[in-house]
Amino acid sequence: MxxxxxxxxxxxxxxxxxxxxxxxxxxxxxxxxxxxxxxxxxxxxxxxxxxxxxxxxxxxxxxxxxxxxxxxxxxxxxxxxxxxxxxxxxxxxxxxxxxxxxxxxxxxxxxxxxxxxxxxxxxxxxxxxxxxxxxxxxxxxxxxxxxxxxxxxxxxxxxxxxxxxxxxxxxxxxxxxxxxxxxxxxxxxxxxxxxxxxxxxxxxxxxxxxxxxxxxxxxxxxxxxxxxxxxxxxxxxxxxxxxxxxxxxxxxxxxxxxxxxxxxxxKSHELFNKEVWEIWISKIGAGQKVKISNPKGTYLADPYLIENEEGAWFFAEQYRYSEKKGSIAVARVQNDEVGVFETAVDEPFHLSYPFVWKENGAHWMYVESASKAGLRLYKTEKFPGNWQLFNVKLLDQKLYDPTICKKDGLYWLFANQKAHPSASSFDELYLYYSEDFVDGNWKPHPQNPIVSDVKSSRPAGALFEKNGNWYRPAQDSAKHYGHRIKIQRIVKWSVFEYSEVTEEIIEADWQEGLTGTHTINRSDNFLVMDSFRR
The missing domain is CATH 3.40.50.170 (Formyl transferase, N-terminal domain)
Structure with missing residues (x-):
């Protein structure tokens, strides 16, 4: 040097x-x-x-x-x-x-x-x-x-x-x-x-x-x-x-x-009021959200929706109170009705935040598995079931809410990390890029962490493009975990630089008693979100 x-x-x-x-x-x-x-x-x-x-x-x-x-x-x-x-x-x-x-x-x-x-x-x-x-x-x-x-x-x-x-x-x-x-x-x-x-x-x-x-x-x-x-x-x-x-x-x-x-x-409120997450679905443009009932003994959170030629499929974290861990569940959406959730991916450790897409004739899924260091990639050729672990990359890192996006011929991976084991997982967002997500040779962005702010760092769903701009949903967990969502408009985005500003704030205000929301995703026809209450 x-x-x-x-x-x-x-x-x-x-x-x-x-x-x-x-x-x-x-x-x-x-x-x-x-x-x-x-x-x-x-x-x-x-x-x-x-x-x-x-x-x-x-x-x-x-x-x-x-x-x-x-x-x-x-x-x-x-x-x-x-x-x-x-x-x-x-x-x-x-x-x-x-x-x-x-x-x-x-x-x-x-x-x-x-x-x-x-x-x-x-x-x-x-x-x-x-x-x-x-x-x-x-x-x-x-x-x-x-x-x-x-x-x-x-x-x-x-x-x-x-x-x-x-x-x-x-x-x-x-x-x-x-x-x-x-x-x-x-x-x-x-x-x-x-x-x-x-x-x-x-x-x-x-x-x-x-x-x-x-x-x-x-x-x-x-x-x-x-x-x-x-x-x-x-x-x-x-x-x-x-x-x-x-x-x-x-x-x-x-x-x-x-x-x-x-x-x-x-502490009294937390002691006498159980933590409950719920998921909601609405038709794009309809405005009215419909709550999906939690299966007995569980709650659903981190909703993700994918549509293909056969219809729409609803993925979510399903947390079992008795086991104190989550797995990934999936249900079909037909005639605007959500069917029964069935287990798609289960491991001996906690899984959450499913992120699903189709490419090269197969469906792929990233999940959060921060209890195990590494980025776990699952694959199936018999969608929506039969998911198999394909590889585990970034073995030395615990990644929170990994979110992938394809832009300019590159795959971009957004995920929160702890700078130090005793730091918080909510504070800092890291960005990686690769020419091939399958190989997983992820290169760190030179400005990492690209965000160091609990109010807008942790991913809250898939990025989307609108009117020529890219937007990144982010969690604002300053008041408490899963308080609300910020929609961040990306100002600069390349392998050399990154910056964003807050464009919109989404509160959990569509029903009385809700105190938070921390995931939002959309497909061609539907919008899905989650909510938190005690």
């Missing part, structure tokens, strides 16, 4: 949180940059005064009760990363009440390293000449949505105030707090119960923000990368964020009782 980017780390201690350790490890192992030096704070100091007592007590109880494995905040010695032998520049910053700046001699030592990027993993608010030394700036994380909340503590207020989503950003620092140029932005669904769990999944996901940006710069160059970042941020609607800090004791008491009441009500 010519002219590798030169990276420096700003640390308070050589013992760093596990998520930061893993981030540096990824950069080095993937040869994304030359991590050549560490700027080590010789007298780290906390920002401001000590946090209020009740906040500290609550945080400790939360960490004790809601333990996480692996723990993103476990400390690890950064010098134990294999092959990492950095120069260490020890500094004594000029410390004010909330900020740190650097002596001239320390600034000169850093300048001599000619850094392209400094990654802030320590120190407090940075001020002064240091911010202008690296050619691409000082990169810093804000584990919160800086459009909504600045300050901290990270991932705390989202839980305690009952916000549905928790943002996280990577930004180039400026003199204003949490107001630098954002170069990566993501959103997760907030854990309603635990701050520690909420932060753990967000931090594990965010460790990949820096490696992704370094890889993108290496791929398209600095100028194209800057332009790409600027265009993304122009589409973000600005707001007036509130500045947060740890709550005082009286505020913490009030937050605790509101948090307790909210979670007791939620």
């Amino acid at each position: 010519p002219n590798k980017l030169k990276i420096g780390l700003l640390l308070d201690n050589l013992s760093v949180p596990a998520w930061a350790w893993e981030m540096v490890n990824v950069i080095i192992n993937q040869n994304l940059a030359d991590v050549r030096f560490i700027v080590l704070n010789q007298k780290p100091k906390p920002s401001g005064r000590k946090s209020p007592l009740f906040y500290r007590i609550f945080s400790k109880i939360d960490r004790t009760v809601f333990k996480v494995i692996p723990n993103a905040f476990e400390r690890k010695n950064i010098l134990e990363i294999e092959g990492f032998e950095p120069r260490i520049i020890r500094v004594n910053p000029i410390q004010k009440k909330f900020s740190d700046s650097f002596e001239q001699q320390d600034l000169e030592s850093i300048k001599r390293q000619n850094p392209d990027v400094l990654i802030r993993l320590g120190f407090r608010i940075l001020k002064g000449e240091l911010l202008g030394i690296p050619t691409l700036g000082v990169w810093s994380f804000h584990h919160g949505d800086n459009l909504v909340n600045k300050g901290g503590p990270p991932c705390f207020w989202e839980v305690m105030l009952g916000w549905s989503e928790t943002g996280s950003v990577l930004q180039i620092l400026s003199d204003k707090l949490d107001d630098g140029e954002v170069i990566y932005r993501s959103w997760s669904r907030t854990d309603p119960l635990s701050i520690h769990r909420n932060a753990n999944k967000v931090y594990w996901k965010s460790l990949y923000f820096v490696p992704r940006q370094l890889a993108r710069i290496n791929s398209i160059g600095v100028l194209a990368w800057r332009e790409e970042v600027e265009k993304k941020e122009l589409r973000i609607v600005a707001s007036n964020p509130e500045f947060f800090r740890p709550p005082g004791n009286l505020r913490m008491i009030s937050l605790f009782f509101a948090w307790s009441k909210r979670n007791i009500q939620r």
